[in-house]
Structure formats: C-alpha cells, structure tokens
Amino acid sequence: MSIALWVIATLLVLGGFLYYRSSLLITSIGLVGLFAIGSWFDIVGPVLWVLLAVVLLPLNITAFRRGVLTKGILGAYRKVMPEISETEKDAIDAGTTWWEGELFRGAPAWKKLHSIQKAELSAEEKAFLEGPCEELCKMMNDWEATHELADMPEHVWQYLKDHKFFAMIIKKEYGGLEFSAYAQSRVLQKVAGVSTILASTIGVPNSLGPGELLQHYGTKEQKDHYLPRLANGLEIPCFALTSPEAGSDAGSIPDTGVICKGEWEGKEIVGIRLNFDKRYITLAPVATVLGLAFKLSDPDKLLGDKEELGITAALIPHDTKGVETGRRHFPLNVPFQNGPVRGKDVFVPLDYIIGGPKMAGKGWRMLVECLSVGRAITLPSNSAGGVKSIALATGAYSYIRRQFRLPIGKMEGVQEALARLGGNAYLMDAVTSFSTKGIDLGEKPSVISAIAKYHMTEKLRECMDDAMDIHGGKGICLGPNNYLGRGYQGVPVAITVEGANILTRNLMIYGQGAIRCHPYVLEEMLASAETNAEGLKRFDKAIWGHIGFGMSNFVRSLVLGLGFWRFTSSPYSDSTAQYYKKMNRFSANLALLSDVAMGVLGGSLKRKQRISARLGDMLSYLFIASATLKRFEDEGRQKDDLPLLHWALQDTLYKLQESQLALLDNFGAVGTTMKVVMYPFGRIVKRPSDRLDSKVAKILLKPNASRERLGQGQFLAPEGQFGYLEQTLRDIIEAEPLFDRVRKAADDRRMPFMFLDQVAAKGKELGVLSDEEVELLRRAEQGRLRVINVDDFAHEDLIAGKHAREVALASVKKQDSAA
Numbered sequence: 001m002s003i004a005l006w007v008i009a010t011l012l013v014l015g016g017f018l019y020y021r022s023s024l025l026i027t028s029i030g031l032v033g034l035f036a037i038g039s040w041f042d043i044v045g046p047v048l049w050v051l052l053a054v055v056l057l058p059l060n061i062t063a064f065r066r067g068v069l070t071k072g073i074l075g076a077y078r079k080v081m082p083e084i085s086e087t088e089k090d091a092i093d094a095g096t097t098w099w100e101g102e103l104f105r106g107a108p109a110w111k112k113l114h115s116i117q118k119a120e121l122s123a124e125e126k127a128f129l130e131g132p133c134e135e136l137c138k139m140m141n142d143w144e145a146t147h148e149l150a151d152m153p154e155h156v157w158q159y160l161k162d163h164k165f166f167a168m169i170i171k172k173e174y175g176g177l178e179f180s181a182y183a184q185s186r187v188l189q190k191v192a193g194v195s196t197i198l199a200s201t202i203g204v205p206n207s208l209g210p211g212e213l214l215q216h217y218g219t220k221e222q223k224d225h226y227l228p229r230l231a232n233g234l235e236i237p238c239f240a241l242t243s244p245e246a247g248s249d250a251g252s253i254p255d256t257g258v259i260c261k262g263e264w265e266g267k268e269i270v271g272i273r274l275n276f277d278k279r280y281i282t283l284a285p286v287a288t289v290l291g292l293a294f295k296l297s298d299p300d301k302l303l304g305d306k307e308e309l310g311i312t313a314a315l316i317p318h319d320t321k322g323v324e325t326g327r328r329h330f331p332l333n334v335p336f337q338n339g340p341v342r343g344k345d346v347f348v349p350l351d352y353i354i355g356g357p358k359m360a361g362k363g364w365r366m367l368v369e370c371l372s373v374g375r376a377i378t379l380p381s382n383s384a385g386g387v388k389s390i391a392l393a394t395g396a397y398s399y400i401r402r403q404f405r406l407p408i409g410k411m412e413g414v415q416e417a418l419a420r421l422g423g424n425a426y427l428m429d430a431v432t433s434f435s436t437k438g439i440d441l442g443e444k445p446s447v448i449s450a451i452a453k454y455h456m457t458e459k460l461r462e463c464m465d466d467a468m469d470i471h472g473g474k475g476i477c478l479g480p481n482n483y484l485g486r487g488y489q490g491v492p493v494a495i496t497v498e499g500a501n502i503l504t505r506n507l508m509i510y511g512q513g514a515i516r517c518h519p520y521v522l523e524e525m526l527a528s529a530e531t532n533a534e535g536l537k538r539f540d541k542a543i544w545g546h547i548g549f550g551m552s553n554f555v556r557s558l559v560l561g562l563g564f565w566r567f568t569s570s571p572y573s574d575s576t577a578q579y580y581k582k583m584n585r586f587s588a589n590l591a592l593l594s595d596v597a598m599g600v601l602g603g604s605l606k607r608k609q610r611i612s613a614r615l616g617d618m619l620s621y622l623f624i625a626s627a628t629l630k631r632f633e634d635e636g637r638q639k640d641d642l643p644l645l646h647w648a649l650q651d652t653l654y655k656l657q658e659s660q661l662a663l664l665d666n667f668g669a670v671g672t673t674m675k676v677v678m679y680p681f682g683r684i685v686k687r688p689s690d691r692l693d694s695k696v697a698k699i700l701l702k703p704n705a706s707r708e709r710l711g712q713g714q715f716l717a718p719e720g721q722f723g724y725l726e727q728t729l730r731d732i733i734e735a736e737p738l739f740d741r742v743r744k745a746a747d748d749r750r751m752p753f754m755f756l757d758q759v760a761a762k763g764k765e766l767g768v769l770s771d772e773e774v775e776l777l778r779r780a781e782q783g784r785l786r787v788i789n790v791d792d793f794a795h796e797d798l799i800a801g802k803h804a805r806e807v808a809l810a811s812v813k814k815q816d817s818a819a
Helices: 003-019 024-040 046-060 062-080 086-093 099-103 110-115 123-130 132-139 142-149 154-162 181-192 196-203 210-217 220-231 363-374 378-400 412-440 446-471 485-496 501-516 521-528 533-561 577-606 609-634 639-665 668-678 690-701 705-710 723-746 756-766 771-788 801-818
Strands: 237-240 256-264 267-282 289-297 308-317 338-349
Touching: 003 024, 003 533, 024 046, 046 062, 062 521, 062 533, 099 110, 099 446, 099 501, 099 609, 110 609, 123 132, 123 181, 132 154, 132 181, 142 196, 154 196, 181 196, 181 378, 181 412, 196 378, 196 485, 210 220, 210 237, 210 289, 210 308, 210 363, 237 267, 256 308, 256 338, 267 289, 267 308, 289 338, 289 363, 308 338, 308 363, 363 446, 378 412, 378 446, 378 485, 378 690, 378 705, 378 723, 378 771, 412 446, 412 609, 412 639, 412 690, 412 705, 446 485, 446 501, 446 609, 501 521, 501 577, 501 609, 521 533, 533 577, 533 668, 577 609, 577 639, 577 668, 609 639, 639 668, 639 690, 639 705, 690 705, 723 756, 723 771, 756 771
Parallel strands: 237 289, 256 289
Antiparallel strands: 256 267, 267 338, 289 308
C-alpha cells in the first residue's frame, strides 16, 4: 500500500466516522486500527503514533480532558458568552422544541415527521364549523361593519356571545367549548375569508388574553369567578401590554404598580397602586375586564425582601376607579374595536394579580408562554384563511373576466400571479395545520409560532398584492361588492401586531431558535452558569458533543455540496424525493453555519441582525417545506395536487437558497470559504418554471378536486361574497358551449362573449336553445355583470360621521325647498 493511498483511506474513514456521527471512542478505535494497518505496511512509524497518542489520549482520558481541556474552554466560554437579560432568559426558557429542533440537527428524521398524527376535527368541532360558524358568516355584512357602523352590528355581537365564540379555549367545566388549537384555526380561517373585523374580534380573546392566562395560572377563586362569565359572554376581555414607550420591546414597559397600603371597600389593606398608559389594545373600548401587564415594585417590602419584583399580570374590572377606557383607534379602515387604556392612581387588592400574590413578578414568563401558543394560531390562521378565499375568488374572477376575447386567467402574466396565490394558499394551510397540531400534542412552540406569524402574514401581503393586480379597478373601488379592499387595507395590521415583522425576523426566530433548537448550546449555557463539579461535568459533555457535532456538519456540508445529497435518505422515491434530499443538505448547512456564526461573532451575533435574520430564514423555510410535505402525505398524496406541492416546495427552497447565499456573500472571508464548501458547483434550486406556473393557475380557473381541497373549510355559501362567484363560474363554464352553438348558428365568428341575455334571445330565435338553456345564459349574464361591475355612491354617502349626516340633511332640505 502506498503512503498516498493510506492517507486517502484514513481521511475517507475519518470522514465517514464524522459524517455518521460516531462516538469519540468508536472514532478513536477506528483511527488506531488504521494506524495499525499503516504500521503493517511500514507507512506509520513511531512519530505518527506519538502524534496520534497526543491527540487521542487527552480526549479519551475523562479526568484529564475534564480537568484540563474542558476547564480551560469553560473559562474562555464564560468570558465571551453574551449577557442575557431576564426577559430574554424567560423567552428562552418558555415553550418547547418540536420538529424545528430536528431541522437544526443537520439530518432530519423524515419518518418522525410523517409519524406525527394528522390534524383532524372532532365531531363536535365539525358541527360547530358547519352550524354556528356558517350562520355567523351568513349574517356578517362587512361593508355595513366597516363603512356604515364602524363596528359589528349588535346582533352579531350577541350571536358571538350566545354561541361562545369567545370561549373556544375555555374548558368545558367552566362552560367553554374547549376546542383544539386546530379547530380554533379552522374557525378563524373561515371567518377571515368573510371579515377581518370578525376574525380579529374572535381571535384575540382566544389568543393572548385573560382566559388563556387564567386557565394556566389563575387561582381557583379567579377561575371560578371569571371563566364561566367569559364563557357565557357576560365578560368581554382584553389584554393591555403595549405602551406608547414600549412596543416591540415589551420588556421595557414604563407602566408601574407599587405595593402599598390603601383603602378598599372601607377597609385598609395591602394592595397595588397602578399607573399605566396603554395603546393598540384590541377590544379595550368594549371590554369589561382588563388584563394588565406592569412592572411591580415593593419599596416598603410589604410582600417580601425584594423591592423590584418585575413584570406582573393582573385582572382589573373596567369600572375600577381611576381606569379610563372607551375611546377608539381607527386601524386602516378595518375598525375592529381597538383603543387606549389608561389608569391613574388605581388601587386594587393583591389578589387581582393573576395567580395571586405568589405570581408577583412572574408575568413576563406567563405572557411569553401563552403568546408562544396564541401567536401560532390567530394571525397565521387569519392570513391562511384570507389567502385561501382570495385565491379561489381570483381564480374565478380570472375565468369570468374577458379581455381580448379570452379569460384573463389564460394570459401568462396573470397566470404568474395566480400561481403565487395557489401555491401559497396550499403552503399556508399546511403550515397552520402542522403548527396547531403541535400545540394539540402539548407543545408550546415559541420558535414555530414566530416562524408562522412572520411568514404567513408576509405571504398574505404578497398574495393581496397579486389579487389586487389581477382585479385592477374591481379591487380598488370600495363598496358592498368589493371582497378585496378592506382586506388589502388591513394587511399592515397583521404585519405590525404580536411582534412587528422586522423584529420577528431579525431577532426572534433565530434568537430563540439558535438556543432552543441547537442540540448543545442551551445545555452549555446552563452548565456554564454552575460553579460546582456537576456543572463542569455537564459542560464537558455538552462542549465536546458540540465540537463533534460541528465537525460532523462540516463534513456533511462538504460531502453533500459535492453532489452526494442526491444519495441521501428520503421516505419516498417519487418526484417528491428531491425535496427531502435537498433539505438534508440545507439542514446540514444550517447547523454548520450556526456554529460558525456563533463561534466567529460570539455575543455580537445579536447585533448582526442581517446574519441572524438569514439564518432564521433558513430555519423557517425548512419548517415551511416540512409542513407542506406533511400536508401532501396527510391528504393521501393526491396526484392532482402535485403542481401545488411542486410550486410551494420549489419557491420555498429557492428562497432558502438565496437567503443562505446572501448570508455567505455578506460574511467576509468566512462566507467566501463556506461558499466554496457548500456551493462548489453553484445553485441547486431553481424558481418554479413558467410551465409549472400555468399548471397551478389552471387549478384555480375551473372547479376540480384540487381546487376544492385548496378552499376546504372556507365560506362559499350563496349568501356570501364568494358564493355567487363560485356559482357564476359554474354558470359561465356551462354557458360557453351554448354561446358557441348560437355563434355557429348565427354564422358570427366575431360575436363577443358578453350580453349573454341577448345571445340567449338570439339562440331562442334561431331555435338552437331550449328554455332551460336560455335561462342559464340569462343567469350567467347577471352573474357576470355583478362580478365585473363596481359600486358607485352619492357624494353624501361617502362623507363620514356627523358631517355626513349634516350634508345629507341639508340636501334633503334643499330638495324640499326646490319642490
């Protein structure tokens, strides 16, 4: 055996041990065996054996490794480890790690993904969606609510209370519905397709609010008093967190509570004196009970030895002396109840703290844990429901609307936008189903909730733009027949609330993900904080596991970058296999780049927000792609849905690739080196092709099984805005052969597809249409005109508020005078 051959064999075997993540002991034994073979062939001499011993013995002799090597690393680690604030620590500690953790390990277990049970509705939940939820959608007139009333009608409010729409999360023992997170998501998707006001009003009490906090942390007395009243609609809750001085940085809220003595119901007690100024509080103007977050202090140490207790959450009745509520904000012509709440010298008992005095100072942890659940449900579901409805509506409109003698949906430029609508609708429904299933399995996925909130609301923004582009003037003229305008106006609301999207992408997703999902970082941090022998033992196990993990991911990234990703594992060998295999490669890249970024930048990584954002993008897109593959699996791998799946996966993985390359291009020499390792032959993912765009667009243009699955659960009854679109689409498709028959009989090839009532009369005259066919053409024309026409108004009808009434009254007087 030649020296060169032995060296190559050694490197390959060592690479194999690292690729498959063999233990230190197995790897050491393997290296000794290789050196023994080298000695047999007189390749390895005493010097190389000494060098091998110098490397392996310190690592394998536990006492030496731990007492010398690990101890030295620990000292250096403590110096460079970034300082973590209390609010950051609470955010990291809150919640659990689920499938996103698997994606961070560099080798996802796809069987584990597909073994997760499919999200499904119970019989009771299905009946609610088909019954009360369907009726609610029928009675809601969004134009009336947004333009005429600036609120929902009273009968809609009462229906919400009577049918417990505010109590989906409340347990049955307190009179609530106790629905699954998946069922809540389905309800919100359905109503979001009808009215943004409706979705916001239902979503907030079932997300971050007093009901959620009480069930997890409330005292028995608080639960017994409030939860039945919340369930029966006797109380309307809101939660006040955001202040004018503290928006996304909720941990710096200036609102205060001071423990002191005061008078309550004629007696002197120890209580809390509150001073607060909150804004953007949904339901505040109509709320009867206010959940309040504030910083609590105890200067006289009436509660204990600690003066600064920290953020605390309490429940305050709206009629408490000193509380000021009732005025409203006006969020972008989508006037759901939202407004400021203020309080000056508000004195309340200690037992107003959620959970009682023992929970003083623990409010931030409570909020973060509950928000990690609610953030994964409300806004992602509202976004997915909105996109599902507008995808179907835009597809129908694109077939009904004709320009240049053909449906505009057959034009390639329109098909490009339709493809984004269809592909994203498929993907967004997949993400909400998968993430809410995690919640129903007992997870509190803080990282997944941030991913879902950011990416689903951003996709809503993109899809609304596409829908507006296709509808043109139909979309921009507001009125009862405009099913896009208010949703388009309200998109920035979703972008802004529950953590502004810039913050969520640049700080939250990867900031929590790097620590929560990495298999070793959190354990290193926790172990390094201990100063005893047990802490050193824990750190030793974590740090050397981390080093091996990093070396393995370097080898994996190198090997997979050379093209061997094509030979990695996939649960299927069909056309979806390429996606699993590419994700294997990207997962290894994410794990390696995370270690490189943390190693090179250390604590400054928190300030390098573009780097952390792009790492977060990689994690996010891996999760989104996983959820989409899971949906395809759960729905029986429907062949007809493949265009939707292919579009969603290609678009997602292309964006992942571009985020990764942007990171490498902006990471100096380190990025240049990593680019050589990860992309030696250039890009591996392309955008969806024009041909694929056309296939997705065609799914939206005509009724078919894939289109039905795409819009599953949305409100499509004839009474709704979208129901008549669906009926008109079917009528137009049935009318086309009748139109062709009349045109042929009339020998008029240039007859335009319009004035179908006149075409019907001509067909009757020529004797080529039956009475039923004539009626179909007339109905199709009525529907066609309703679809393409827009609303118009008298001038005084568009003037808002008091002035509008005065103008209208003056107009009437003027007419009377003229008469």
